[in-house]
Amino acid sequence: MNKNLRKAVIAGNWKMNKTRPEAKALIEELKPLVAGADCGVVICVPYTNLETALEATKGTNIAVGAENCHWAESGAFTGEISAAMLKELGVQYVVIGHSERRQYFGETDVTVQKRVRAALDAGLQVILCIGELLEQREAGITEEIVGMQTKVALGGVTEAELKNIILAYEPVWAIGTGKTATAQQANEVNHYIRTVVEGLYGKAAADAITIQYGGSMNAKNAEELLDQPDVDGGLIGGASLKAPDFAAIVKAASR
Ligand code: PGA
Secondary structure, eight states: OOOGGOOOOOEEEEOOOOOOHHHHHHHHHHHHHHTTTTEEEEEEEOGGGGHHHHHHTSSSEEEEEEOOOOOSSSSSOOTTTHHHHHHHHHHHHEEEEEEEEEEEHOHHOOOOOOHHHHHHTTOOEEEEEEEHHHHHTTTTHHHHHHHHHHHHTTOOOOGGGGGGEEEEEEOOGGSSSOOOOOOOHHHHHHHHHHHHHHHOOHHHHHOOOOOOEEEOOTTTTHHHTTTTTTOOEEESGGGSSSHHHHHHHHHTTTO
């Protein structure tokens, strides 16, 4: 597997943080710090910040994403946002299947698959999250879990559509806990996920797909994680809320 075949992407996942003025200030601070990045740079922000982020990043190398979208085109789904609404705003990326959605909002592999379908149909690029719980890792079923999540989520996705998908391996026990997977653990699972993609789509597609690691990646540990042959970037929560920290991760991915 050749790492040079694919693009590293560092994506921030702001979660439920930042008012509009705060968002604008963070982006203004970030812009000069990541201007020379030799990797993809994405910020995924709350719906209320999308327009602010799109405006503030105009003409820069920072792309904007949402943190979720609904699977229906429109209709009676109070509180939801469709992929077409995001596309119309000018949003490029959407996070789907984040473990917090799975954990707190009843997201299942099947609803993840439906959201992926809707996002692709609307012309969005998907950051698709998968990852095991601590008890699943301890039970020795990490590969079964991430393999199943990957296969179900990609159900119906064609090889041509796969270029619009980034996978993000995020062990749930490492998210927001300060417990990072070791670089070796991250690489092992990322590599396994690549073999699952190879089984579904063949070697060229597996070589080309960007597979991020996420879970307490920060300015200090990013370099070691990103140096791994199967780690093609990161999905960054906490550290994406501080411009210098996020920029340091972008720099580590740009080497
Ligand atoms: P964290 O979050 O970097 O704060 O662990 C990562 C994520 O949930 O995407």
